[in-house]
Amino acid sequence: MRAAERERFIVDEAVKFFAEHGFGGQTRELAKRMGITHSAIYRHFPSKEALIERVYEEIYLSRWSPSWAGLIQDRTLSLQARLSRFYLEYVEQVFEYNWVRIFVFSGMKSFDITKRYLQIVRDQIIEPACRELRHELKLPSSDQVPLSEREVEMFWGLHGRIFYMAIRRFVYDTPTPERLDDIVNDAVRVFLDGSKQLMPELVQSAS
Structure with missing residues (x-):
């Protein structure tokens, strides 16, 4: 999966994940749900807060x-x-x-x-x-x-x-x-x- 496609995949899944579990949901659980490593998320988003900010922009x-x-x-x-x-x-x-x-x-x-x-x-x-x-x-x-x-x-x-x-x-x-x-x-x-x-x-x- 190309970098842009992986980032898009992470954002889409993060939207669904946070909608179900709230922002108390852990990115480790998000990674497990997506079938990727925890570190893969942080290659695209330096922090959980950065991922949430992207969700805000997206939604x-x-x-x-x-x-x-x-x-x-x-x-x-x-x-x-x-x-x-x-x-x-x-x-x-x-x-x-x-x-x-x-x-x-x-x-x-x-x-x-x-x-x-x-x-x-x-x-x-x-x-x-x-x-x-x-x-x-x-x-x-x-x-x-x-x-x-x-x-x-x-x-x-x-x-x-x-x-x-x-x-x-x-x-x-x-x-x-x-x-x-x-x-x-x-x-x-x-x-x-x-x-x-x-x-x-x-x-x-x-x-």
């Missing part, structure tokens, strides 16, 4: 679409249409066994995969969506009145509601709908209906 960064940040700010579409489209595309990428379980295991260990990923979500989706909702409701911009944590948490609530279906499916192993289109659209619609009534109060309290 999380490679599935994050650069177009999503622009979509949230595309004012040729209604905010409802933008959020629905984003979350429909998002669930296509993240509703997957390895993605969800590695995300959860990372949050319970000292590795900062979850923290770094959620910062991307906040910077590119949550806070821009807050600003876009203000614009749609003709409320003061964030330049005039800084975003409040209550606004940000309101959007995290929408994000969490949708992602919790993945937790139910891949962590709790409980039934979830096979088709998520209507579920996602309903979640966005209910969220916006409620937030439009609350937003003026939130912005006023933040000013």
